[in-house]
Amino acid sequence: MLLKVKSLGLLAGRPVAILHLKTARKLNVHIDERIEIRSKSGRIISVVDTVKGLLKEDEIVLSEEIIRYLKLRQGKYVEVNAAGEARSAPYIREKIKGLELSREKIRAIISDIVSNKLTESEIAYFVAAEYINRMSMQEISYLINSIVNTGKRLGIRDGIIADKHSIGGVAGNRTTPIVVSICSAAGLTIPKTSSRAITSAAGTADVIETIARVEFSVDEIKKIVKKVNACLVWGGALGLAPADDKIIQVERLLSLDPEAQLLASILSKKISAGSKHVIIDIPCGKSAKFTFEEGRALGKKFSTLGKKFGLKIKTIVTNGSEPIGNGIGPILEMLDVISVLKQDKARPLDLEKKSLLLATKLLELTGKAKKGRSLKIASRLLKSGAAWNKFKEIIKSQKGDVNKKLSPAKYSRDIKAKRNGKIIEINNKKINAIARAAGCPSDPDAGLYLFMHCKSKVKKNDTILIIYSKTLEKLRYAKKLFNRLNPIMID
Amino acid sequence: MLLKVKSLGLLAGRPVAILHLKTARKLNVHIDERIEIRSKSGRIISVVDTVKGLLKEDEIVLSEEIIRYLKLRQGKYVEVNAAGEARSAPYIREKIKGLELSREKIRAIISDIVSNKLTESEIAYFVAAEYINRMSMQEISYLINSIVNTGKRLGIRDGIIADKHSIGGVAGNRTTPIVVSICSAAGLTIPKTSSRAITSAAGTADVIETIARVEFSVDEIKKIVKKVNACLVWGGALGLAPADDKIIQVERLLSLDPEAQLLASILSKKISAGSKHVIIDIPCGKSAKFTFEEGRALGKKFSTLGKKFGLKIKTIVTNGSEPIGNGIGPILEMLDVISVLKQDKARPLDLEKKSLLLATKLLELTGKAKKGRSLKIASRLLKSGAAWNKFKEIIKSQKGDVNKKLSPAKYSRDIKAKRNGKIIEINNKKINAIARAAGCPSDPDAGLYLFMHCKSKVKKNDTILIIYSKTLEKLRYAKKLFNRLNPIMID
Numbered sequence: 001m002l003l004k005v006k007s008l009g010l011l012a013g014r015p016v017a018i019l020h021l022k023t024a025r026k027l028n029v030h031i032d033e034r035i036e037i038r039s040k041s042g043r044i045i046s047v048v049d050t051v052k053g054l055l056k057e058d059e060i061v062l063s064e065e066i067i068r069y070l071k072l073r074q075g076k077y078v079e080v081n082a083a084g085e086a087r088s089a090p091y092i093r094e095k096i097k098g099l100e101l102s103r104e105k106i107r108a109i110i111s112d113i114v115s116n117k118l119t120e121s122e123i124a125y126f127v128a129a130e131y132i133n134r135m136s137m138q139e140i141s142y143l144i145n146s147i148v149n150t151g152k153r154l155g156i157r158d159g160i161i162a163d164k165h166s167i168g169g170v171a172g173n174r175t176t177p178i179v180v181s182i183c184s185a186a187g188l189t190i191p192k193t194s195s196r197a198i199t200s201a202a203g204t205a206d207v208i209e210t211i212a213r214v215e216f217s218v219d220e221i222k223k224i225v226k227k228v229n230a231c232l233v234w235g236g237a238l239g240l241a242p243a244d245d246k247i248i249q250v251e252r253l254l255s256l257d258p259e260a261q262l263l264a265s266i267l268s269k270k271i272s273a274g275s276k277h278v279i280i281d282i283p284c285g286k287s288a289k290f291t292f293e294e295g296r297a298l299g300k301k302f303s304t305l306g307k308k309f310g311l312k313i314k315t316i317v318t319n320g321s322e323p324i325g326n327g328i329g330p331i332l333e334m335l336d337v338i339s340v341l342k343q344d345k346a347r348p349l350d351l352e353k354k355s356l357l358l359a360t361k362l363l364e365l366t367g368k369a370k371k372g373r374s375l376k377i378a379s380r381l382l383k384s385g386a387a388w389n390k391f392k393e394i395i396k397s398q399k400g401d402v403n404k405k406l407s408p409a410k411y412s413r414d415i416k417a418k419r420n421g422k423i424i425e426i427n428n429k430k431i432n433a434i435a436r437a438a439g440c441p442s443d444p445d446a447g448l449y450l451f452m453h454c455k456s457k458v459k460k461n462d463t464i465l466i467i468y469s470k471t472l473e474k475l476r477y478a479k480k481l482f483n484r485l486n487p488i489m490i491d
Numbered sequence: 492m493l494l495k496v497k498s499l500g501l502l503a504g505r506p507v508a509i510l511h512l513k514t515a516r517k518l519n520v521h522i523d524e525r526i527e528i529r530s531k532s533g534r535i536i537s538v539v540d541t542v543k544g545l546l547k548e549d550e551i552v553l554s555e556e557i558i559r560y561l562k563l564r565q566g567k568y569v570e571v572n573a574a575g576e577a578r579s580a581p582y583i584r585e586k587i588k589g590l591e592l593s594r595e596k597i598r599a600i601i602s603d604i605v606s607n608k609l610t611e612s613e614i615a616y617f618v619a620a621e622y623i624n625r626m627s628m629q630e631i632s633y634l635i636n637s638i639v640n641t642g643k644r645l646g647i648r649d650g651i652i653a654d655k656h657s658i659g660g661v662a663g664n665r666t667t668p669i670v671v672s673i674c675s676a677a678g679l680t681i682p683k684t685s686s687r688a689i690t691s692a693a694g695t696a697d698v699i700e701t702i703a704r705v706e707f708s709v710d711e712i713k714k715i716v717k718k719v720n721a722c723l724v725w726g727g728a729l730g731l732a733p734a735d736d737k738i739i740q741v742e743r744l745l746s747l748d749p750e751a752q753l754l755a756s757i758l759s760k761k762i763s764a765g766s767k768h769v770i771i772d773i774p775c776g777k778s779a780k781f782t783f784e785e786g787r788a789l790g791k792k793f794s795t796l797g798k799k800f801g802l803k804i805k806t807i808v809t810n811g812s813e814p815i816g817n818g819i820g821p822i823l824e825m826l827d828v829i830s831v832l833k834q835d836k837a838r839p840l841d842l843e844k845k846s847l848l849l850a851t852k853l854l855e856l857t858g859k860a861k862k863g864r865s866l867k868i869a870s871r872l873l874k875s876g877a878a879w880n881k882f883k884e885i886i887k888s889q890k891g892d893v894n895k896k897l898s899p900a901k902y903s904r905d906i907k908a909k910r911n912g913k914i915i916e917i918n919n920k921k922i923n924a925i926a927r928a929a930g931c932p933s934d935p936d937a938g939l940y941l942f943m944h945c946k947s948k949v950k951k952n953d954t955i956l957i958i959y960s961k962t963l964e965k966l967r968y969a970k971k972l973f974n975r976l977n978p979i980m981i982d
Binding site: 053120121 | 503
């Protein structure tokens with residue numbers, strides 16, 4: 001049936017089509033069933049909502065996601081038909097039943113995800129099956145292949161292309177800008193794409209955005225990297241791994257992160273970006289994502305899969321049992337990063353130490369430095385100001401300004417020790433939750449500033465941390481959550 | 492934030508709220524995140540879509556599902572706030588991780604489903620976890636309890652209240668109207684609620700609807716049952732088990748049917764309807780839902796759970812390896828039912844035999860007849876016309892007419908045997924798919940008429956079946972699917 005497109009500027013995060021109730025009846029589709037919408041530019045599957053008013057019978061309201069995808073405009077015509085079950089739905093069912101999937105079946109699932117032929121609920125079924133029934137290394141490599149093949153490539157080929165990645169789960173821990181600055185100062189090419197916060201207080205992209213732009217097109221990124229041999233951009237809208245981006249949207253709903261998808265997500269993005277040498281930081285320990293045993297097992301899988309795809313991978317199991325750095329939140333973390341790069345006296349030494357470790361390992365992996373010499377080289381690049389200069393170049397090429405005045409949010413509250421003792425635990429998940437309650441990441445100046453780390457001795461009434469918020473309401477909420485969660489244990 | 496309700500008559504099958512982009516930003520919610528909407532009548536969680544035009548910043552478009560639930564009208568104000576993760580989301584995560592859930596956790600999940608606090612994708616996670624990690628009998632009984640407690644009760648208490656249920660999966664197999672007519676003629680009270688077709692060609696409700704109304708309120712059903720001690724109505728909108736209705740909507744997407752949910756779904760509805768004696772038909776065999784071994788194991792679980800809830804249950808494992816009756820599709824099946832009840836010469840004897848078996852077992856279970864006598868009693872009620880008279884009473888009380896002229900659809904196509912031989916297989920799933928391609932269940936006069944069953948001898952060019960369709964296009968499509976699926980094997 002030919003229907004006329006009506007645009008309302010509707011954004012739904014997924015394809016949505018609204019039909020007149022009578023039109024839906026004619027097409028023999030019911031609400032929540034699928035239709036296929038075709039234009040000259042392609043086809044897309046959408047679930048159907050129906051409406052009694054608002055629309056004429058020969059019209060269809062399409063969400064902006066569909067309008068962009070099919071290159072439509074108000075008043076254009078599309079061909080609309082009832083659509084049956086997606087081609088790959090039986091394969092998801094097979095995975096739920098515990099069967100191993102072939103290359104073709106995994107390819108079909110990923111391709112249906114990218115072309116919007118599966119609903120979010122069907123993707124949730126796939127994620128649950130990956131999680132509970134696990135996937136073999138063979139299946140994971142098919143998954144990586146399919147994700148890469150349905151995405152764009154960054155297409156950077158000059159120089160020694162390297163990257164670093166952290167599995168996350170540790171509050172603060174903003175090593176990326178420091179490692180990238182040191183290693184690109186050493187001559188490596190690092191086209192670093194990062195994410196925004198999903199469940200944490202800040203992602204690297206949120207932190208960089210406090211002083212520079214992070215959203216660029218693939219071509220712009222290529223120019224930046226050509227000029228300064230590194231970048232610190234947001235990877236979200238580049239389409240390097242669109243299937244993975246959609247799967248992550250569904251994983252978020254229940255904070256699930258199946259190992260197969262974690263491996264595929266990270267490796268597919270490195271392959272699409274053209275990286276050949278990759279350091280992966282796997283923080284382990286209490287309140288981190290993994291135990292040390294799990295972390296080592298995961299590391300082995302990264303290496304095995306890396307080999308299959310011609311990547312040199314070095315995984316490093318690090319201590320992730322407490323936050324790293326002092327600031328938690330976009331601006332507070334950027335202040336930490338700058339103070340390390342500028343070698344301020346009051347810089348957070350735990351953050352510096354970890355960044356140097358990762359930079360050292362990356363210099364070794366790429367052959368830029370030999371084992372006994374690498375730490376010296378990395379430290380010299382940091383001390384001499386070479387890394388700081390490189391950071392300034394990167395920020396400038398991303399239309400930013402390292403001298404931008406950055407201040408924590410207006411309202412603050414000191415949290416004091418209730419007794420004398422030694423700090424024995426600072427829980428990452430709880431710290432993240434409190435920083436989010438304070439307004440992170442949407443208020444970039446909100447967050448926490450930690451004065452203490454594990455093993456610090458404290459006296460009663462010493463300030464342990466400060467909470468910053470844009471409004472008194474959020475400050476109160478964060479304080480209340482702090483009291484309820486009690487993230488810091490003193491013994 | 493207070494927002495003014497705008498109604499567009501939007502039906503989405505789930506709660507949908509559309510905010511102006513700027514309003515969403517103020518609330519700090521992004522598309523696909525949750526908001527809580529409150530009126531004097533209650534609160535509901537909805538995912539957010541945003542729009543640039545259409546709306547003023549102080550307005551909110553709500554889907555009809557929400558407007559009804561919160562008893563709103565155009566122009567009324569609602570309180571809207573960002574909402575975090577649902578209370579029961581961590582419990583779903585626990586079930587995905589393989590843990591056993593407590594009574595309180597299952598209750599929280601079911602209550603969040605009923606009050607729309609979980610998205611369809613989160614329900615999909617729960618269904619997948621039920622399917623893959625299975626549930627213990629203890630968990631299933633908590634599930635039944637929670638589903639019953641969040642639904643309405645039919646509240647019929649007079650007489651011996653009995654019911655029959657078939658697990659489905661067999662094409663045709665329209666025993667329910669016949670069993671209900673025989674047994675209520677014998678004096679049992681049978682408040683039978685049935686479903687519409689989900690993946691099959693017709694549900695009992697679709698079949699009854701060809702000659703009578705099937706949608707009634709709880710009060711109307713009580714009146715009907717009081718008058719004629721039985722009914723044959725649609726259970727879908729009664730709210731006897733609203734949690735289960737929503738879960739089924741999600742199961743449909745991938746045609747998944749976890750055993751735990753199957754048990755809970757059937758038993759909760761029987762408990763809510765007040766039935767005390769229930770016969771459950773479990774069709775087994777090739778192209779049925781279960782093997783005979785699985786069917787027997789399932790039967791035991793029904794009995795064990797039934798005891799916990801004070802139900803007398805008798806499960807009967809039947810041969811479900813081929814369609815039962817001649818007609819497949821609402822009108823064609825109703826013609827079969829009427830011909831059995833009227834004892835026409837050309838009635839389908841397989842359907843009659845199975846109906847008598849089930850009726851016999853129900854008469855025995857309720858103590859209405861003793862073992863050696865029950866088949867005789869049931870047969871007599873059928874032969875004497877008592878069952879037919881009871882059926883007429885039921886249909887009349889449901890504003891129907893047993894004399895309504897019923898004809899198969901206008902366009903038809905004979906399918907002939909390609910060679911001499913004996914029919915060795917008629918595949919239920921394929922037959923259902925072909926009947927649906929022909930237009931079932933939305934075209935009630937579409938479907939198949941089978942002249943043969945397994946073990947029938949055929950000669951080349953004998954007509955095996957006829958396909959009926961409302962349009963030539965659907966007829967051609969069904970014929971094409973018939974050729975592709977080849978549902979009938981001749982040896």
